[in-house]
Amino acid sequence: MQPRQELDSVVVTAEQMANIEKKLFAAGMPVAALMEKAALMMSQRIQQLYPLKTTSKVGVLVGPGHNGGDALVIARELHLQGYEVSLYRPLEKLKALPQQHANYAKSLGIPYYDDVESLSTCQLIIDGLFGFGLTRSLSGNLAMDVDRLNEWPIPVVSIDIPSGLHTDTGEVLGTAVKATHSFCLGLWKPAYFQDQALAYLGEAEKIDFGIPTREVWSIISQPVPIQLLTKTLALEFLPLSRPQVTHKYQQGHLLLICGSRRYAGGTILTGLGAQGSGVGMLSVAVPASLKPLLIGQIPDGLIIDCPESEKGAVASLPPLATDFDSYDIIACGPGLTQDGIDVVAKVLDAECPIVLDADALNILAQLGTVKSLGKRQAATVLTPHLGEFKRLFPNIDHPEKDRISAAKTAAHQTGAIILLKGARTIIANPQGKIWIIPQSTPALARGGSGDVLTGLIGGLLAQNTLIQHPIDAMVATAAWWHAKAGMLAAQERTELGVNAGTLCQYLHRIF
Ligand SMILES: NC(=O)C1=CN([C@@H]2O[C@H](COP(=O)(O)OP(=O)(O)OC[C@H]3O[C@@H](n4cnc5c(N)ncnc54)[C@H](O)[C@@H]3O)[C@@H](O)[C@H]2O)[C@H](O)CC1
Numbered sequence: 001m002q003p004r005q006e007l008d009s010v011v012v013t014a015e016q017m018a019n020i021e022k023k024l025f026a027a028g029m030p031v032a033a034l035m036e037k038a039a040l041m042m043s044q045r046i047q048q049l050y051p052l053k054t055t056s057k058v059g060v061l062v063g064p065g066h067n068g069g070d071a072l073v074i075a076r077e078l079h080l081q082g083y084e085v086s087l088y089r090p091l092e093k094l095k096a097l098p099q100q101h102a103n104y105a106k107s108l109g110i111p112y113y114d115d116v117e118s119l120s121t122c123q124l125i126i127d128g129l130f131g132f133g134l135t136r137s138l139s140g141n142l143a144m145d146v147d148r149l150n151e152w153p154i155p156v157v158s159i160d161i162p163s164g165l166h167t168d169t170g171e172v173l174g175t176a177v178k179a180t181h182s183f184c185l186g187l188w189k190p191a192y193f194q195d196q197a198l199a200y201l202g203e204a205e206k207i208d209f210g211i212p213t214r215e216v217w218s219i220i221s222q223p224v225p226i227q228l229l230t231k232t233l234a235l236e237f238l239p240l241s242r243p244q245v246t247h248k249y250q251q252g253h254l255l256l257i258c259g260s261r262r263y264a265g266g267t268i269l270t271g272l273g274a275q276g277s278g279v280g281m282l283s284v285a286v287p288a289s290l291k292p293l294l295i296g297q298i299p300d301g302l303i304i305d306c307p308e309s310e311k312g313a314v315a316s317l318p319p320l321a322t323d324f325d326s327y328d329i330i331a332c333g334p335g336l337t338q339d340g341i342d343v344v345a346k347v348l349d350a351e352c353p354i355v356l357d358a359d360a361l362n363i364l365a366q367l368g369t370v371k372s373l374g375k376r377q378a379a380t381v382l383t384p385h386l387g388e389f390k391r392l393f394p395n396i397d398h399p400e401k402d403r404i405s406a407a408k409t410a411a412h413q414t415g416a417i418i419l420l421k422g423a424r425t426i427i428a429n430p431q432g433k434i435w436i437i438p439q440s441t442p443a444l445a446r447g448g449s450g451d452v453l454t455g456l457i458g459g460l461l462a463q464n465t466l467i468q469h470p471i472d473a474m475v476a477t478a479a480w481w482h483a484k485a486g487m488l489a490a491q492e493r494t495e496l497g498v499n500a501g502t503l504c505q506y507l508h509r510i511f
C-alpha cells in the first residue's frame with residue numbers, strides 16, 4: 001500500500017491533530033500557508049459542488065479561530081470567482097491570522113453583516129465557526145444563530161467538522177450545525193464515525209492537503225490506535241487466496257451452538273452466514289427437534305441434535321458438541337433463549353476462541369460479565385448491539401455518548417474483543433486498538449442480520465487459525481464484509497429489500 005494511502009484509514013483525536021499541526025509548524029510550514037492550501041482546496045471543491053451558474057449568493061459564518069480563518073480564505077476566493085459573498089462574525093475577537101484575513105476581506109469590499117438573518121437569502125452557507133478547537137458548549141447568541149441556521153432550507157458546507165460537534169465523541173455541545181457536506185481536514189476525526197453525529201455530518205469527505213506521513217507517524221504510534229477497516233485492508237485480511245493443497249479441515253472447523261423451537265430461523269441464518277465465510281467444516285448444535293429443518297437448509301453442515309428442554313431450548317450439550325478440541329472456534333447465542341444458561345457456562349470453559357452473541361450475551365450479563373470472562377485464556381469475542389452492551393456493562397455510563405470509548409473500556413475491563421454494532425460498528429481489542437467500519441446501510445437494522453454476522457465472524461475466525469491475522473482485525477473484516485454485502489443488496493433492492501437471507505446471497509457479490 002502506498003505510504004500516503006495508509007493515511008486514509010487513520011483516525012486522529014483533536015489533541016493528536018493539534019500535535020501533528022504543531023510538528024508541521026515547528027518544521028517550518030507557515031501556519032498561513034497551511035491555511036491557504038487547505039482553504040483553497042475547499043473553495044475549489046465548493047465550486048464543483050455549487051457552481052457559480054446555479055449558486056451565486058454565499059453566506060460565510062466566521063468563527064474566532066483558524067476554522068474562521070479557513071472560512072475567510074474561502075470567502076475571498078469565492079468573491080474573486082464572482083460569487084456574491086456575505087460575511088457574518090458572531091464573535092468580535094479573532095485570532096491574529098483570521099483577523100488579517102478579515103482585514104483583507106474588508107479591503108476587498110466583501111460585506112459584513114451583524115446578524116445571522118442577513119444570510120437567510122443566501123443559496124449556500126459555509127460554516128467556519130468552530131473546528132477541532134471547540135472546547136465548550138455553544139451558548140447565548142452563538143447557539144441561537146446555529147439553531148436559526150438549522151431552520152433554513154439552505155445547504156451548509158462545514159469546514160473540518162459541523163460547528164458544535166465534539167471532535168472526538170461526536171456529541172452535540174449545546175447545539176450543532178446540521179451540515180449538508182462536511183469537509184474533514186487532513187485526517188479523519190472520531191466524530192465522523194460516532195453514530196450520534198451522523199445526522200449532523202451530511203455527506204462527509206476528507207480534504208487531503210498534504211500532511212507528510214513523517215509528521216503523522218511521529219505522533220501516531222503503530223499499531224494505529226483508531227483505524228478504519230478499508231477495502232484495501234479487508235482484502236489483505238480475507239483468506240481469499242487459498243493454498244493449492246488444502247483440505248476441509250485446514251479451512252477451519254466452526255461449531256455453532258444456537259437455536260430453539262421458538263427461534264429456529266436464527267439458526268439457519270447463522271449457519272448461512274458461516275457457510276458464506278468459506279469455512280471448511282461447519283457443525284451446528286441445535287435442539288433435537290430442529291435437526292430435520294437444519295439438515296434441509298444446511299446440507300453441508302454436521303447437525304448435532306442436543307437434548308431439548310420442555311420449552312424447546314438446548315438443555316445440554318452431547319459429547320459430540322463438548323469435545324471442544326475438535327473445533328477451532330465456537331460461536332454461540334442466536335435463538336438460544338434465556339434457558340441456554342448451562343450451555344453458555346460450558347462454552348465459557350472452552351479453550352478455543354469463542355464468539356458470544358444475542359441470548360448468550362444476555363446470559364453472560366446475568367452470570368456477571370467481567371467475572372465470567374476473567375478466567376478465560378483463549379480469545380473471546382462479544383458482539384452486542386447497544387441494548388445488549390448496556391446489560392453487559394451497566395457500569396459504563398451512556399455508551400451512546402461515546403461509542404468508541406465505551407467499546408474500548410469494555411474490551412479493557414473484560415480482556416475480550418468487543419464488536420459494538422451500530423450505524424458505524426466499532427471493534428475494540430483489550431490492548432486499546434479500535435477498528436471502525438466506515439460505511440454501512442440502515443437496511444441491516446433488522447432481525448436476522450446479526451445472526452448472519454455471527455456466522456460470518458465464526459467462519460472467518462475458524463479459517464484464521466492458520467493465517468494468524470490478529471483476531472480483532474478478522475472480526476472487523478467480517479463486519480466490513482457484512483456491511484458491504486448489505487450496501488450492495490440495498491443498492492440493488494432498496495433498503496427495504498434486504499432480508500437476512502438475501503444478505504447471505506450478496507456476500508459473494510462484493511468481490
Ligand atoms: N487540521 C489542520 O491541519 C488545519 C486546521 N486548520 C483549521 O484550524 C481549525 C482549528 O483551529 P483553532 O483555532 O485551534 O480552533 P477553532 O477554529 O476550532 O476555534 C476555536 C476557537 O474558539 C474558541 N472557542 C472554543 N469553544 C468556544 C465556544 N463554545 N464559544 C466561544 N469560543 C469558543 C477557542 O478558544 C478557539 O480559539 C481547524 O478546525 C481547521 O479548520 C487550518 O487552518 C488548516 C489546516
Ligand SMILES: [K+]
Nearest residue numbers: 130159161163
Ligand atoms: K466548522
